[in-house]
Amino acid sequence: MTIQRMDNVGVVVDDLAAVTAFFVALGLELEGEATVGGPEVDVLVGLEGVRCDMAVVRTPDGHGRLELMKFHAPAAPTADRDAPVNAFGLRRIMFAVEDIEAVLTRARSHGAEPLGELVQYGDSHRLAYIRGPEGLIVALAENLG
Secondary structure (H helix, E strand, O other), X not given: OOOOOOOOEEEEOOOHHHHHHXXXXXXXXXXXXXXXXXXXXXXXXXXXXXXXXXXXXXXXXOOOEEEEEEEEEOOOOOOOOOOOOOOOOOOEEEEEEOOHHHHHHHHHOOOOEEOOOOEEEOOOEEEEEEEOHHHOEEEEEEEOO
């Protein structure tokens, strides 16, 4: 047996609407929204009394998805939303973009802040790291070839 594909990455958030709007502004598409809970979900995730709203956003090519989740119950523990990019754990999501300047402008309109500066690597790529809503780190890469 081998892994067939990566289906999605789950991201727990507090303000589901703001985070969804941020990723849509970056160019992802809203695939769907749902509320989940009940005994099956409790058993699956190892928690009791789960009630969770979720939104799934996908890349335009349909191959990458983020499952954005707002847990109403049980209450989520607090997290360090200002953790640096070198902190342990899943730290960033990278997207290939066509016009990095335009994407950065849209991201800033949703509260994103640059972590550093836009960098160009020779004639091949331009890269930028930003911190979006709730401290989420997103990397953007524009292929110049």
